[in-house]
Amino acid sequence: MATKAYDKSFREEVYQNVDSGEDVKLCMQCGVCGITCPLRGEMTHGPRQLWSLIRAGKRDEVMNSPDIMLCTSCYSCKVRCPRGVKVIDVMHGLAHYALEQGIVPRKETSKFGKAFWDSIYKTGRVDETEVPMRYTLMAGPIHGIFNMLEMMDIGRALLAHKRMKFKIGPGLPPSKKIKGMKGLKKMLDKAKAMSPGKEG
Amino acid sequence: MVKEANPEAAVYVIYKDIRTPGQSEEVYREAQRKGVVFIRRDEDYPKISESGGKLAIETKDMTLNDTVEIDELDMVVLATGLKPNNPKVVDAPLVALGMDQEAAKKLAAESKAQCDSWSVLNLQYRQGPNLPTLKYAYPDSHFICFPYETRRTGIYTAGAVRRPMRVSQAVEDATGAALKAIQAAHAAAEGVAVHPRSGDMSFPEFAMQRCTQCKRCTEECPFGAINEDEKANPLPNPTRCRRCGVCMGACPERIISFKNYSVDMIGSMIKSIDVPEEDEEKPRVIVLACENDALPAIDMAARKGHKWSPYIRFIPVRCLGSVNLVWIADALSSGIDGVMLFGCRHGEDYQCHFIKGSELANVRMSKISETLDRLVLESDRVRVEEISFNEVDRIPEIISEFMETIEEVGPNPYKGF
Numbered sequence: 001m002a003t004k005a006y007d008k009s010f011r012e013e014v015y016q017n018v019d020s021g022e023d024v025k026l027c028m029q030c031g032v033c034g035i036t037c038p039l040r041g042e043m044t045h046g047p048r049q050l051w052s053l054i055r056a057g058k059r060d061e062v063m064n065s066p067d068i069m070l071c072t073s074c075y076s077c078k079v080r081c082p083r084g085v086k087v088i089d090v091m092h093g094l095a096h097y098a099l100e101q102g103i104v105p106r107k108e109t110s111k112f113g114k115a116f117w118d119s120i121y122k123t124g125r126v127d128e129t130e131v132p133m134r135y136t137l138m139a140g141p142i143h144g145i146f147n148m149l150e151m152m153d154i155g156r157a158l159l160a161h162k163r164m165k166f167k168i169g170p171g172l173p174p175s176k177k178i179k180g181m182k183g184l185k186k187m188l189d190k191a192k193a194m195s196p197g198k199e200g
Numbered sequence: 201m202v203k204e205a206n207p208e209a210a211v212y213v214i215y216k217d218i219r220t221p222g223q224s225e226e227v228y229r230e231a232q233r234k235g236v237v238f239i240r241r242d243e244d245y246p247k248i249s250e251s252g253g254k255l256a257i258e259t260k261d262m263t264l265n266d267t268v269e270i271d272e273l274d275m276v277v278l279a280t281g282l283k284p285n286n287p288k289v290v291d292a293p294l295v296a297l298g299m300d301q302e303a304a305k306k307l308a309a310e311s312k313a314q315c316d317s318w319s320v321l322n323l324q325y326r327q328g329p330n331l332p333t334l335k336y337a338y339p340d341s342h343f344i345c346f347p348y349e350t351r352r353t354g355i356y357t358a359g360a361v362r363r364p365m366r367v368s369q370a371v372e373d374a375t376g377a378a379l380k381a382i383q384a385a386h387a388a389a390e391g392v393a394v395h396p397r398s399g400d401m402s403f404p405e406f407a408m409q410r411c412t413q414c415k416r417c418t419e420e421c422p423f424g425a426i427n428e429d430e431k432a433n434p435l436p437n438p439t440r441c442r443r444c445g446v447c448m449g450a451c452p453e454r455i456i457s458f459k460n461y462s463v464d465m466i467g468s469m470i471k472s473i474d475v476p477e478e479d480e481e482k483p484r485v486i487v488l489a490c491e492n493d494a495l496p497a498i499d500m501a502a503r504k505g506h507k508w509s510p511y512i513r514f515i516p517v518r519c520l521g522s523v524n525l526v527w528i529a530d531a532l533s534s535g536i537d538g539v540m541l542f543g544c545r546h547g548e549d550y551q552c553h554f555i556k557g558s559e560l561a562n563v564r565m566s567k568i569s570e571t572l573d574r575l576v577l578e579s580d581r582v583r584v585e586e587i588s589f590n591e592v593d594r595i596p597e598i599i600s601e602f603m604e605t606i607e608e609v610g611p612n613p614y615k616g617f
Contacts, residue, residue, distance in 0.1 A: 002258045002267040002268055002269040003266055003267070003268055003269070004268070004269050004270075004271065005261070005264070005266075005268035005269070005270065006210075006212065006237065006239075006268065006270045008210045011237075015235075025232050025233060025235055026229065026232050026233065028228075028232075028238075029238075029240065029263050048263075049263070049264075052263040052264055053264070055237050056261070056264055056268065058264075083229075
């Protein structure tokens with residue numbers, strides 16, 4: 001009935017390899033990070049439980065938890081943590097650590113990141129029509145059309161408020177490129193070469 | 201600590217509650233910085249097992265919400281709690297309140313026997329060799345105002361005897377207790393009382409020729425200040441006495457008196473109160489108010505501008521425990537329509553400055569309701585109310601409620617006799 005737990009190897013790994021991982025030692029499990037997080041409803045564990053799992057040596061749960069890719073860096077948790085745990089740094093740190101090992105705990109975030117990146121890489125800007133279009137079509141054209149039909153109300157409102165331009169499809173018409181695109185491309189190529197993983 | 205000797209060691213603390221009094225939150229943080237892992241369990245104790253020379257612990261882990269096993273442990277250290285080894289001694293008057301007489305007597309005797317079978321103090325008190333205990337089996341006295349006090353004058357408790365505490369707190373505590381002890385020594389040398397009646401030079405005098413050896417004073421004295429000889433005659437010890445007057449209130453023969461406070465004094469006061477004739481339709485009610493909480497509360501209420509019935513007369517007493525039942529008889533036979541007793545709260549969260557006084561008054565009044573019924577006097581005419589100093593604003597309400605009751609029961613039939 002009891003599960004074996006608290007092997008120290010995983011937590012030692014996290015302390016050493018994850019950005020600000022040592023902060024996790026100090027967590028007193030008060031739960032303020034979780035209640036404060038605006039994304040907590042979407043998360044499976046929440047930051048508090050993740051720290052508990054790390055200390056308990058539950059590698060699989062932590063590495064595969066979609067939570068680590070849901071952090072929006074709003075800083076609500078970090079300012080409130082009574083023990084000064086740099087929650088955001090650890091959350092992103094865990095995400096990087098997972099991606100380095102080829103684990104992608106949340107595919108949607110990864111896909112959105114790719115759409116975001118592609119837009120910047122090609123045009124130097126985040127086109128607000130282009131990126132959502134690319135994202136919704138990533139799962140295939142049929143899915144994409146259904147997705148878009150679902151979001152029709154939002155789309156109409158965005159068009160009415162001129163937040164979105166009307167396009168037939170991605171790149172039709174193409175977004176304007178920025179000036180100095182060559183320089184930007186050089187920077188982005190260098191960044192890509194420096195770190196593994198493509199997610200934004 | 202283990203971690204300082206060997207930083208690689210895995211150290212776990214399994215706890216149900218963490219308390220960090222004073223600055224010891226820093227100890228908690230430092231332990232965590234060094235990598236000690238804290239695991240929260242629920243009420244059930246963890247199970248410890250042994251296998252191949254190593255130990256394993258199985259415990260409920262509340263943060264994971266699962267039962268976990270930690271194995272390959274070299275050592276398990278058990279934390280023990282503090283518990284007083286003085287079992288609760290149940291006083292006879294308290295026992296008489298509501299509990300079945302036989303069961304209560306048995307319980308009292310058992311507790312006392314258990315307690316008296318060993319004693320660190322070995323006091324030569326008629327009431328027993330130990331300090332009487334109250335809530336949680338600690339030997340407290342009026343803990344709010346007099347924390348080091350016990351119910352034995354001159355004995356002051358400090359440190360973990362009084363409540364669980366750490367060594368640094370115990371040192372501070374001992375200083376406080378020593379200061380109180382110095383006060384007590386001075387008071388004894390001058391022949392005066394210690395608190396609450398600090399400096400009181402009076403002491404109870406016994407008219408022994410009328411004593412019937414009923415033992416009420418020796419049993420009911422909250423401080424055990426009255427010993428007994430072989431014939432059960434009371435032997436008062438003035439240096440232990442707090443001058444509360446509980447003995448005076450207890451004595452059915454009224455042989456006890458103080459030079460400045462006696463049954464006769466208050467009785468005469470009551471008998472000389474002017475009671476309007478029945479046809480004037482003005483009731484007369486007296487309030488016996490204890491000087492510790494009740495009287496100051498009434499004073500405060502008056503200063504705040506509260507108003508109440510003009511038909512009331514207030515008589516201060518030292519403690520409700522000093523109220524002798526003959527005063528009730530005197531009042532009712534003078535035609536007074538109602539008697540209220542205002543005193544400090546009793547029970548588990550007691551405030552009574554003499555600890556037992558208010559409680560005893562309650563018990564005694566509950567016993568006379570039978571007598572009153574026999575005299576064709578409504579038992580509603582006598583009421584005991586608990587007044588706390590922070591309930592000043594309730595006083596007008598309490599009084600008007602009682603006046604309503606008195607109106608309902610009608611004028612005292614003994615008026616004009």
